[in-house]
Amino acid sequence: MDTPRTKNASEGIAPMGILSLNEMVAEPESRYECPVCLNWLRDPVITTCGHKFCKSCITSWLQNSGHCPIDNINLSMKVDIFPDNYTKREIQEQRMSCPFASMGCSVKVTPLDLDAHIASCEHNQPQTSSQCVPCSFRVLGCKEQFSSQEEAQEHVKRDTMTHLSYLVNAYSEMKITNDMSNANIDPKEQEAMVLWAPDKDGESKPPSLTNASALIRALYERVVVLEQRNREQDIVIGNISKQLSALTVAKRKQNNEMLLRYCMGNYIWRIDNFKTRLDAMLKDHSKMLYSPGFYTTPNGYRFCVRLNISPQNPLCFALHVHLMKTDYDECLEWPFNGRISFSMVNQYEPELTQRDTMMSNSNLIAFRRPAAEICLRGFGYTEYAVVSDVVRNGFVKDDSLVFRVHIKCV
Template sequence: MATGSGSDRLKSCLYQPPKNSLSSACRQPLGSGIEPLEGGYAEEFVQPVDDKYKCELCHRVLCHAKQTECGHRFCESCLNSHLRFPGQVCPADNDPLDGTEVFNDNCCRKEVLGLMVYCRNAKMGCKLQMALGALEGHLNDCPFQQVQCSRSGCSELVLRQDLSDHLMYKCKYREVKCKYCQKETTLAELKSHENSECPSSLITCLRNCGSRVHRAELKGHMSECPKAEGCCSFSNYGCTFKGTNQRTKDHEKQSVHQHLLLVLFKNKALEEKVSELESEVKEKMTALQKLSSQIQKMEKEMSLTSQSVNRSDIKLNQSQKTLAMHADKLRQVEHELLERCKLEENLKRDILFVKYSTDNLSSRMSTLENGQSTPCLYRGNSGPVSVEHQVAQHDNMLSVHEVRLAEIDLHFQVLETASYNGRLIWKIRDYARRKREAVSGTTLSLYSQPFYTSSFGYKMCARVYLNGDGMGKGTHLSLFFVVMRGEYDPLLPWPFKQKVTLTLLDQGPCKMHVSDIFKPDPNSSSFRVPLTEMNVASGCPLFMTQTVLENETHRYIKDDTIFIKVTVDTSDNPEL
């Protein structure tokens, strides 16, 4: 279904761009490669550019040209920045600018993209000239365009034609092999690799013994280096000698007797320690046996406790079952008590009724005995009681007739305003008051009187939201079409397929009516057989902006009244 706003139709009346004025190539947006972030194009053009292709704000060549109602052209970004604040005027003629009266100037955009420009890399040596629209494609292949090296870590910019030489011979991040271990690394990291990582590079002994060894063998060399300091092999037995490896070897050869004495003393101390540990182990074993016997006793007690717990659980289950039985019996007793209470109340009422009847009979008997009968109670239609009853019946009948007369009068009013040719002219008075009620939420929408496609055709009405509905709430007038349940629906074809035209009538001399035409969607529930008084409304939530509707330039509102016209195509209306 086509939906359109009234402002769009007013734009079409003010400006109509030429059809097919933009080729398929120009319709595609230029990439970010040549489009400026803000303002017009800053390219160097081959010929001087006519002022008609320049923005009235930035005075550069138009980028995404926009044309205002006054006929002047602006860059899209310049105009958006200019209209960011209300009350702006056109810098060319000081006319007020309205953001809603702006149009895409596709014809101008095509002409601008056809202007000849120099390549951006002219200073670098490129002599080519091309249309502005082809500049981006040329820059993607221009040999004089500066591009960044593609290797990770390299941020150097080179000409595209020199990129291959840079990657092969000049880039600091190109892959090279270490001359020692043949590992591949970048040229920038090669020296650091050789100085700190390469396992095959030769390094000098840190103790300045004069030896050069591979980095992988350095750890083993440090332990065997002649200048390495170490302790005597019998340091664990008490020897405190420290020195280089050579002096330590000489010391071990010369101090065999002293080392044996140290070993002997250490052995005696160990034997004493072992005897002490054996005595402690015996004590621990006795204590362990005692603990084992205690554990066995506790296990027996635990088994007995678990058996008693099981017996308690069984007794608890039995008690719960007994309690449940007693609870059921208690409920039954309560139910019986309630029934007896009800029966007792019924008996009391019966007794009171019998007592009342007895008293009444007694009083009547006493009255008869005294000869004071009341013939007016038994005179039939001539007595006062029957007359009052008849008057009450007549009053009831009169009220029923008044309701039926009101319904008939309402039905006649609807029939007088109803049309049977598929057309509705809906007059809505007191627009300002009804608009305030819609804004406050008192009355959100209004329904028109019903109208028909023929005497035995579809029954329909219109529905309007003066303050908008859905996407148009608060900004637009929303207009909808409603299919209602009619008396001849079983004889009509469904779904409803007639073309519908919604129109807001201009009461001024210009007759700039705003219309929207749609063809019903056969799959929508809005156009199927109504199961209630009316189906869901379908139409235009953005039918017309409230600013255009209430603008005094147009005469959509006159004498606080608007007119809405609904036309249903009856050319293929089914005949019964």
């Protein structure tokens, strides 16, 4: 690997539907996911070779290629594509809670209707105020105030345990107050107190033998009531813990998306569990690894990196970049024009890091505006590095392989 060798940048095509490294929690189950757009199946159809797609996705795909994106079997829209009404009914029976459920929205909709509901949800409103913003746990005892809603939300996320304590105390006080308002004292407790009441001198005496069994029964029933209350509190705390876990996952996902959007075209791709992933690619050369999509600027071009076994030379890796669709593509200049740099980091001897640079080619489809979520054609090296050299020469450390990618518009 330390001997320089010439590599020619070329355009390569990437089959869709290959497992990506940036799987997310909210993604659909694999049986409900379209291998082309990687979203919920819309108007699902099934092919004669047994694969499911969105009708619009497979129609667009076959217009360009004429074969199945999964196994490359030739397909015809007229004779090989059939509506999958069973899967369509299953998806329509799925129900998802509104993301604003914590703000009072109780609506549950199908996955395909969720985006439309979010856009029209009455709880999807920005909260602004020119005055001090109190903590949302104010009624439970938190006295903190803030100058903006963002600071208040950060406070709620940061002081989780304190607010949880407020909530548990409030719940306990509420139960006690309700018990006292419904009856001055619990009937079972009152029965026990009567059976073991103090005499005029203020000294408690054991109950008579005739009342002993009644006292034991009353105490037992009182213990049962207390245990039931304890279980109810455990359920409440368990539900709160689940909500906190969901908030933590959502926050981590948001942070990752922010890093990808504001990396300014400088992205470090760490491939963990590399040995397992490599073994899978060596057994099935159609398997490929994709990085998360990262941006050249916050509202600029979006790229991802693909690593796979070279179809021309099974002893080598192929490395390509792919353009991805964004919400601001209509504001960008097409085709993309810029410089693309790869660095495969040698984690034991950094001076042996492999570096390569290539310029875009405006005549290639790979740099035109993407028509799908990810451009079908990539640009890079079909024989980037010898597999055995990558494994043997210090590029893999702690079962991780690291690439540094820099994409700059010119």
